[in-house]
Amino acid sequence: MRVGAGKRVTAADVARSLGLSRATVGFVLNGTTGQRISEATRDRVLAEAARLGYRPHKAAQALRRGSSRLVLLVIPDWPVDFSVSKCVEEASHTLEEAGYSLVTQTHHPVGTARPLWELLDPEVVVGFAPFTPEEVAAMQGCGITKIIPGPEPSPSPPDPLGLDDGPRLQVEHLHTRGHQRLGFAATTDARVSGLVASRLGAAREAAASLGLPPLVVRPVDGAPDAAGQAVQDWLHANVTGVVAYNDDSAATVIGAALRGGLGVPADLAVIGHDDNPYTALFVPSISSIRIDYAGLGRHLAALALRAATGRPLLDGGVDAATAVVARESTGA
Amino acid sequence: MRVGAGKRVTAADVARSLGLSRATVGFVLNGTTGQRISEATRDRVLAEAARLGYRPHKAAQALRRGSSRLVLLVIPDWPVDFSVSKCVEEASHTLEEAGYSLVTQTHHPVGTARPLWELLDPEVVVGFAPFTPEEVAAMQGCGITKIIPGPEPSPSPPDPLGLDDGPRLQVEHLHTRGHQRLGFAATTDARVSGLVASRLGAAREAAASLGLPPLVVRPVDGAPDAAGQAVQDWLHANVTGVVAYNDDSAATVIGAALRGGLGVPADLAVIGHDDNPYTALFVPSISSIRIDYAGLGRHLAALALRAATGRPLLDGGVDAATAVVARESTGA
DNA sequence: CCTCCCCACTAGCACGTGCAAGCGGTCGTG
DNA sequence: CACGACCGCTTGCACGTGCTAGTGGGGAGG
Numbered sequence: 001m002r003v004g005a006g007k008r009v010t011a012a013d014v015a016r017s018l019g020l021s022r023a024t025v026g027f028v029l030n031g032t033t034g035q036r037i038s039e040a041t042r043d044r045v046l047a048e049a050a051r052l053g054y055r056p057h058k059a060a061q062a063l064r065r066g067s068s069r070l071v072l073l074v075i076p077d078w079p080v081d082f083s084v085s086k087c088v089e090e091a092s093h094t095l096e097e098a099g100y101s102l103v104t105q106t107h108h109p110v111g112t113a114r115p116l117w118e119l120l121d122p123e124v125v126v127g128f129a130p131f132t133p134e135e136v137a138a139m140q141g142c143g144i145t146k147i148i149p150g151p152e153p154s155p156s157p158p159d160p161l162g163l164d165d166g167p168r169l170q171v172e173h174l175h176t177r178g179h180q181r182l183g184f185a186a187t188t189d190a191r192v193s194g195l196v197a198s199r200l201g202a203a204r205e206a207a208a209s210l211g212l213p214p215l216v217v218r219p220v221d222g223a224p225d226a227a228g229q230a231v232q233d234w235l236h237a238n239v240t241g242v243v244a245y246n247d248d249s250a251a252t253v254i255g256a257a258l259r260g261g262l263g264v265p266a267d268l269a270v271i272g273h274d275d276n277p278y279t280a281l282f283v284p285s286i287s288s289i290r291i292d293y294a295g296l297g298r299h300l301a302a303l304a305l306r307a308a309t310g311r312p313l314l315d316g317g318v319d320a321a322t323a324v325v326a327r328e329s330t331g332a
Numbered sequence: 333m334r335v336g337a338g339k340r341v342t343a344a345d346v347a348r349s350l351g352l353s354r355a356t357v358g359f360v361l362n363g364t365t366g367q368r369i370s371e372a373t374r375d376r377v378l379a380e381a382a383r384l385g386y387r388p389h390k391a392a393q394a395l396r397r398g399s400s401r402l403v404l405l406v407i408p409d410w411p412v413d414f415s416v417s418k419c420v421e422e423a424s425h426t427l428e429e430a431g432y433s434l435v436t437q438t439h440h441p442v443g444t445a446r447p448l449w450e451l452l453d454p455e456v457v458v459g460f461a462p463f464t465p466e467e468v469a470a471m472q473g474c475g476i477t478k479i480i481p482g483p484e485p486s487p488s489p490p491d492p493l494g495l496d497d498g499p500r501l502q503v504e505h506l507h508t509r510g511h512q513r514l515g516f517a518a519t520t521d522a523r524v525s526g527l528v529a530s531r532l533g534a535a536r537e538a539a540a541s542l543g544l545p546p547l548v549v550r551p552v553d554g555a556p557d558a559a560g561q562a563v564q565d566w567l568h569a570n571v572t573g574v575v576a577y578n579d580d581s582a583a584t585v586i587g588a589a590l591r592g593g594l595g596v597p598a599d600l601a602v603i604g605h606d607d608n609p610y611t612a613l614f615v616p617s618i619s620s621i622r623i624d625y626a627g628l629g630r631h632l633a634a635l636a637l638r639a640a641t642g643r644p645l646l647d648g649g650v651d652a653a654t655a656v657v658a659r660e661s662t663g664a
Numbered sequence: 665c666c667t668c669c670c671c672a673c674t675a676g677c678a679c680g681t682g683c684a685a686g687c688g689g690t691c692g693t694g
Numbered sequence: 695c696a697c698g699a700c701c702g703c704t705t706g707c708a709c710g711t712g713c714t715a716g717t718g719g720g721g722a723g724g
Contacts, residue, residue, distance in 0.1 A: 358712060672717105672718095688701105
């Protein structure tokens with residue numbers, strides 16, 4: 001019934017068309033409690049609203065309500081975003097049921113483009129990674145008080161997202177495959193240094209609790225042939241299994257090993273992290289850690305809702321399960 | 333000067349604090365033309381606004397203005413999003429200069445999560461991929477009239493984004509390396525079928541205009557060992573160079589070739605598309621097509637602005653340059 | 665001295681919504 | 695018959711902004 005180029009249909013239009021007051025229409029459409037509206041009127045309003053194609057004006061609602069009902073999720077500029085979309089989808093679904101909307105933004109280095117939290121004034125800002133103090137200050141300067149940062153780097157006890165399981169599984173997987181001396185393949189990418197530290201810390205703890213010798217940590221990028229050097233170092237240290245920070249690191253290690261004439265996993269077993277789709281395409285295919293992004297998304301949404309509404313949600317805790325996906329690079 | 337938990341600072345606060353009227357404050361802060369404001373007053377207003385940390389309320393502005401000044405970019409659920417962020421960054425930068433903001437949304441299959449265009453009422457919706465008729469109808473039902481869909485699949489003449497250059501470059505690259513009989517590695521992933529068709533069409537045109545025999549098209553996924561079968565078919569057809577739909581397809585082909593005991597590029601040269609970072613990590617490293625995502629982003633922003641404001645922008649046209657990145661898989 | 669103009673600023677409306685307070689009518693009760 | 699209770703609805707305000715119309719006052723010109 002809408003005419004394409006027509007003006008916006010407001011609640012006043014619906015009211016006028018029925019000979020009612022705008023308030024009545026509002027009460028019906030919002031299901032306001034404590035107001036007595038006859039069934040007949042209610043039906044008439046709903047029918048007319050549908051017929052005219054009424055949609056509440058978001059800006060007006062936000063103005064009146066004083067809050068935008070928006071949650072901004074800041075996603076780091078990781079090259080990991082392939083299955084983050086699952087996480088986002090699940091999170092927005094959960095938020096939607098509570099009347100909130102999720103907007104995502106990939107995080108650019110400060111000073112390039114203006115961050116969305118200045119432009120949308122969201123009620124809550126959630127981050128996959130920690131925010132810098134400057135960023136927190138900027139958000140607070142915009143009046144944003146509900147800020148949920150991502151997990152802090154290394155030895156901070158409470159990981160709100162529970163992503164520390166992955167490295168433990170990596171270590172245990174290599175251990176059950178008979179590897180004792182393990183290496184850790186790190187990246188020098190500054191954008192993820194916090195995450196690298198976090199995963200390395202978790203891997204170290206896991207190795208220690210299994211009684212394994214300390215991890216031999218090497219960067220596999222940055223300098224030319226850093227990976228080749230790392231492989232050499234590991235061989236000299238009798239390392240037979242490598243825990244990689246992520247799948248890219250794992251691929252880099254495997255590439256260097258192959259080019260050095262080594263067999264994978266015969267001479268060096270490697271396991272990645274994140275279960276990036278291309279791990280299955282590699283020769284040899286790369287073992288990795290799969291994360292339950294859907295569960296993580298639900299958890300994130302619950303955290304945001306708790307921050308937004310104040311009252312605790314019924315979310316029991318982190319159910320973001322992680323699992324090993326065993327492939328050729330560790331002998332599957 | 334802001335107190336953390338204080339109420340929002342409004343223009344009225346600034347006015348009251350100076351003993352001026354709210355209108356004067358508004359004129360100064362908006363730089364309204366056709367209004368005479370003394371230099372002294374102007375300075376006082378600006379200083380006081382800064383001191384109090386005044387930030388205009390976005391919802392109120394949107395309400396008054398009647399438009400949200402938002403541009404929604406719908407990004408398909410491709411596994412390609414690694415460098416799309418460059419594109420987004422550049423686009424939001426350009427839009428920002430015109431007072432608009434860019435919000436991105438990865439596109440979920442219809443019916444899962446509620447699309448953002450219902451929740452933000454953006455002024456323009458831009459898509460990387462075409463929209464389904466249902467989606468267009470849904471947007472129009474929300475009062476969105478400015479819709480810029482992505483390039484249509486195959487033989488549609490005007491590609492608004494100018495992404496058809498890549499396949500041509502792929503074909504020409506293999507041709508200059510001496511390959512005459514070419515194959516095309518397609519994917520069966522339904523999400524990108526339109527894009528596959530688009531790239532295949534462009535590749536076919538390029539091959540035809542070079543006088544090459546028709547491309548031998550094979551899917552490389554879907555069925556088990558589809559890639560192995562494809563490689564066999566190509567060998568029988570004396571194909572020596574394969575144009576892959578994207579880097580994943582290229583990697584799949586290379587994997588199948590290697591596992592079949594063939595040499596790459598000795599027996600089969602392969603070139604991918606998108607220059608996904610992992611192409612450099614493969615053994616052999618994978619030649620690919622790099623897209624100037626920054627330029628694409630600027631172009632997208634210009635398109636959106638033209639749609640939003642009505643008047644044409646000074647954007648000459650698509651300057652989204654594509655380039656071949658030659659690596660080992662084609663003999664570099 | 666009166667008039668007119670122009671400067672610098674103010675009063676107030678409109679945007680569309682959510683909701684507190686109020687108001688006329690009817691019904692039940694004493 | 696009087697009175698209160700209650701139902702069903704309306705009047706009207708507030709949210710914060712952008713901007714049009716208007717207003718007081720001072721200086722210039724006649």
